[in-house]
Amino acid sequence: MRKISLNAALGGALVGICLMSSAYAGSEQVGEVSTAFRLLGHNDRVVVEAYDDPRVQGVTCYVSRARTGGVKGTVGLAEDRAEASIACRQVATNLRFPDKLPLQEDVFTERMSLLFKRLHIVRIVDPKRNTLIYLTYSDKLIDGNPQNSITAVPVPTTTLIPVK
Structure with missing residues (x-):
């Protein structure tokens, strides 16, 4: 019978939790570019x-945001950089x-490090201008990290935003 050390068991459980939490974030990767070669594990990259x-x-x-590669990045233990850029668009006719x-709502969050760092996307409603920010x-x-990015989606004037 093979014995598994407590550290190995805890490490495996933490990696599993990180992988599961990113799967529930609601994102779909549509592209990526490598920014730095890593001999072991994934390259450093920018993902969209x-x-x-x-x-x-x-x-x-x-x-779009940076993802750290290497062994730590591949298993979910690296801390990704805080920079991110956002562009939101109306992709349906209506x-x-x-x-x-709500006038303001945190609509997406995703881990950027094992325990302490998260990426947020917040929707802010501007009813005066009929716009979603x-x-x-x-x-x-x-x-905290003050680096941020913002975008706005104008809502057609025939569609008023119902706010609380």
């Missing part, structure tokens, strides 16, 4: 991911909203 807004049917946000849309930023438990 698509996020469909779960409450506003017909809006997709495209986020937008569909729920009965009431999407903001991306990263936070860190100990010290």
